[in-house]
Amino acid sequence: MSTLPSKDLETFPNPHPERDYTIRIRMPEFTCLCPKTGQPDFATLHLAYVPDRKCVELKSLKLYVWSWRDEGAFHEAVTNRILADLVTACQPRYMQLRAEFMVRGGIYTDVVVEHRQPDWQPPAPVDLP
Secondary structure, X not given: OOOOOOOOOOEEEOOOOOOOOOEXXXXXXXXXXXXXXXXXXXXXXXXXXXXXXXXXXXXXXXXXXXXXXXXXXXXXXXXXXXXXXXXXXXXXXXXXXXXXXXXXXXXXXXEEEEEEOOOOOOOOOOOOO
């Protein structure tokens, strides 16, 4: 069992590929470094996705998030890179990543990025009484 950070994202077969459903994952301990100052930036990552054939394995996701701890990255760049890596790993029907960065100098930053397979259409919303 690995206890070191890693950029390797593992997947497993979606147990219900015939159905659209949403997986939501909240990661409140994301840290990277400001590329200008070297100071740590802290964020909560909010991942939501509709899997196709594969789902991301959570232990590998934890080690992946940990791997950013000592890397310098602008908020916009790191959020887009994480989404790109996750999309490459699991090829979801739809995926959204929101990086909610903590205050720095009186400024909060939220970065939201999305991926959608070209032929995927979300199901119609259901309004329950």
